[in-house]
Amino acid sequence: MCEKNIKPADKNESTLEAAKLSTENMISRSQPLYNTVEGVLSAKAYKLFDIYLSCINPQKDDTCDVIIRKTDISDMLGLKRFKTSDLIITANELGDLKFCCRNVSKDYLRLNLFSFVHAFHNDNGEVFLHVKCSEEAKRLFFNLETVGYIKYQLKNTLALSTKYEIRMYLYLQKQKHLKKWNTKFNDLKKVLFLEEAENMSSYDSYKEFNRRVLSPSIKSINEKTDLKVEYSYKAVRGKGSASGVLTFTILSIGGMVLLENIKSNDSKYEESSERIKQQIGYDMIVDTNNVVYVDQIVRIMCDIDMADDVKSAIKINSISVPISQLQAKFKAITEEEVLYVCEKYRAESKKVKNVRSYITSCLYNAAENLKLDKLKPKDDFDDFVSNFHSLDDYE
Structure with a gap:
């Protein structure tokens, strides 16, 4: 049974830092979490649930224990006044959530999604909410690659009303x-x-x-x-x-239009698109989290493929590269390289000012950069990616 009443902070809570909230935080919600959780939530409770999800790292199950300031919650919800009693009522909705699973005997069980959902106050009277998923539910929150997940920014659900x-x-x-x-x-x-x-x-x-x-x-x-x-x-x-x-x-x-929705009367463009999709194994690599990036890559590859003035040039890392050279390079791009470019763009998208120029450069360099990345120790990957290209080249 979850604790739901306000109380002074205990020793464990007093050692935990309050989470840093931002509407830009990403949420990774597993497919089982979407499908198996039982209960209808109010709009506030749905948003509180997403605020919690935005605070955890789905790669680290030790991040399941989250402390959130009441004032930060009210700011996220856009409320000028948020009574502690209202916070408790909303938190209770999360505390009552159940999920259905099967044990080793293949019996169906209904278990609590959260082990802690309760408010407390510190010595200064500041109110916090303590949320922690249950041990049984951890598989719904973490290691999501094995079960599938959807990914979106917190600001999207916070903007909705009902x-x-x-x-x-x-x-x-x-x-x-x-x-x-x-x-x-x-x-x-x-x-x-x-x-x-x-x-x-x-x-x-x-x-x-x-x-x-x-x-x-x-x-x-x-x-x-x-x-x-x-x-x-x-x-x-x-x-x-x-x-x-x-x-x-x-x-x-x-803001990116999907490939199917681009109106074109040019049959050659359609032929180019289909050929490129086959080349990169489009149907095998596209999923709910990368579809917009893969479609953008296909569109750019089509534009290069269909370019008439092959003698003109495009700047790649401040060097002018002829269109004909780009066309030859793009005809050799593999599905692994496309996925690599997707991940790089997703990681740096907030910094990119010229998406087309950035993706074109990444595609051109993909084969070489991918080989170099494989030679790098895994722990150095982030530094390597951030230092390899200057984002000024894509402005």
Whole structure:
């Protein structure tokens, strides 16, 4: 049972430092954490959950014990006043969360997601929240490469207003690697936990569901987050609106338009795109977390491939390189090199001012840099990456 009442700090809590919060912090939410957690949260509780996730390092399970200042939480939530009683009520929602798992006997168990979710105060009367995931739940928070995860910045969910908007955003993040997909109307209602709403029957009609939930959620997501999406609905004749099918299309991610949404009447461009996708093993390497980066790389490779003036030059690390030389180099790029460039761009994206120039240079140097990186000790990788290129070359 989680402790949920405010109290003075104990010895353990007094030795822990308060987490440093930033809306720019990244969140890695595992697929099992998305799929198996039971409970409908308020918008505040969803945001508090994401604030906690933004404080942990999914590579280090000793970061699961987090202390957060109440004033920092209220700042993140955009609240001028946040009573301690309100903090406790919101924290209680997290404390009550369960997840379902199977033990060695293959019996299903419902266990607490968190072992600690409670408020305390220090000697100065400053209020903090102590949150720690349970030992049983650690596999849902850490070593996420083995179970799959979605990744997004904290500021996206903090910008949304309702629990439906947040739940819809998480659903779109989970599905975005598909770029375009269909889902049944009834299945989408389950995603949004509408089957547990007190007035559930009022959402049986698609028209009412769209007016009250879907349309305002998508509008808010398009205006306030890194995703841009459109949707359409098709009723199934003779079976009622509850049996209809929705089609979602991701238009852009982080301001980058997906390759499929670039309107082109040039069949040669389409041929170039397909050839490059086959060359780099596009279908094998793309996933929900790198799709926008891989698409950007394909677009740049297509532009170079289709360039007519092969004698003109592009600056690579302050050296002019002929287009013909770039074309030859790009025809040899492998899937490993594309993934390498994706990781480098993701690591340095906040510093990059000219994305096209940066990615073009990284692609040109990818084969050589990848070989050099493999020769470097693993602990020196970050220093190596930061020192190899001057970002001034890409401004």
